[in-house]
Amino acid sequence: MFERVRVIASDIFGLPQAAITAGSAPENVETWDSVRHLSLILALEETFQLQLSPEETERIQTVGRAAELVEEKLRTAAG
């Protein structure tokens, strides 16, 4: 899951995939502004066919957290 989210983050933030880690966050990714944050949320929703609530989007503070959240949502949906 992290690998798929990493590709999305690399596309959105315009960085090579190797530069994206679980710890990548607005503080250490220069291009991670509010507009790209919204694009990231939209890309996750499109790719994994899910909807993230405002509370959930607030929890996305690192790429690692985003991957965990998507995994959790997909598991709940499947279960």
Added chain:
Amino acid sequence: MQLRQEIDSLIARGDAAGASHRLAELWQQESGSAAASYLTSRYEQLRPAGRFVPHRFAILRSFTLEPIVPLVRASAFVAGIDLALHLGDFNAYAQEILDDRSSLYSFTPDTVLLAVQTRDIAPDLWSGYADLRPDTVATSVARVVDSFRSWISAFRQHSSANLIVHTLEPPPIPSLGVLDAQLDAPQANAIRQINDGLRIVCRKHRGVFLLDYGSLVARHGYTKWHDEKKWLTARMPISAGHLIHLAQEWLRFLVPLTGRSAKALVVDLDNTLWGGVIGEDGMHGIKLGAEYPGSAYQALQRALLDLHRKGILLAVCSKNDPDDAMEALRNHPGMLLRPEKFAAMRINWSDKAQNLREVASELNIGTDALAFLDDNPVERAQVRAALPEVIVIELPRDPSQYADVVRDSPFFERLTLSQEDLQRTALYAAERERSRVEQSFTSKQDFFRSLEQEAEIAPVERASLARVAQLTQKTNQFNATTRRYSEQQIAEIAARPHWQVFSMRVRDRYGDHGLVGVAITRDDGDSCEIDTFLLSCRVIGRNLETALLSHLAEAARARGLTSIKGWFFSTKKNAPAKDFYAQHGFTLAATNGDGSLWVLDLRTALIECPEWVKLRILTGEMN
């Protein structure tokens, strides 16, 4: 993931064509926000090698649209358009339109989009309808239409750019539920009245177009299109999966506005226009008719017939025995497209790319104006490799989706329809007859005389504005300066002092060609400068350019000018006009990069209209 790595290594190796192919393929597979950001950054690297049409696009809006920017830029790049984008400030569209010093106008847009939501501009009609009385409804409707009217006319005063206006959408559920439909004045009617008013306003201005937003939303499903949570938290009303559909709808306007539309669609026959193979299955075996699965192919033919009605030429390119194929085209009871609907046909066993080149040359258009429809992925790949500029339509395996794929393509969109568009195929049929007669004459002069050509030259007028602008946008071959003008710009130029805009209509014994020539001149001291001189490819090589030029020279002389001059700017395509000035006695006065300036002294030289062209000069003012 792998495709991205492959693309990056193609770019690193400098293989721009290969990289463009792969980028389009990636977009086909995943047209979403992530891929859009990737695509735009890579296309930007290809910009120096690519042949993109640059276009400046400004978006004015009442809601959050930032995330759509990469989506519309990626969609445009795939269609060959390099968009420079200006996103107006959130909900500041009115100020930006009204203030002629706003960032909107300093951006100098080619096209502006105005996206305003019903709930922003008419909250009472959106969610407060139950509180309203019939007279207050009417007042609200009038207020909204008046606002749009004043914005649009202010916009036209400050800018000659194209304007696309979103219509207003009705709310998903009326305030009064099912009772609404029982009322004299249902809520949805109020919104419809606004849209009707908007239509009247837009039709009064040139270059102002409506985007039917309600239909777009309905097509994708009302409840799925909207995302109420994002609206409340980020002022973004459209759900993640649907922003791309809005971007694609914009592209349906941007493609024709940038001249990227296809002029002709070349179609395969077996398993495309009908199910099965005519050479094996025979007339009674192929599937085509009202019943499934023949109905899928008939639906595609209906879609192609609709393109034909919009002036897009149809042509056939099929590997077949010509007799078998023609028998089906002529006599199969399920056929909607009879042979006369096709402007060119290539039914043979040769290579399709070569056939497409021939079709383009027979129709006198570039191969980049051709679209190609074929069920066979191998043929599509072969054409794509040999002629990367051809618009190859990707077809799914299921024939029942063919018609929708064609209707969905932005490359067949038209924003205006001229008289010429409506009779184009008939004109080409007459041209075929003319070529046949030409071959039976021994001398060119005899042939020209036999044509009985009549050229009618007139100042541009309201009725001819659309066609004149269209010719400046579409003519590539016989075009001295290739300056592109919108309808609005032509109207402005014609109104300027010392400028003249002429149109030329041509008729001959085979039919009426309609408006096929344009010249724009500007008096500069005692010299007349030709700003634009073009002829439609349909009438190249018949001395009509001499007829038009003779009139420009005579008119300049009558205004007391002593010379006439014109630039020729060389492009990839305008070789047919290269020697035009030299052939008419002009001398080279200056060169500048790809440009050369030619001058003729009117005191000593004369340009005579050839005796085989009967010239009629009309005068008049724009009305």
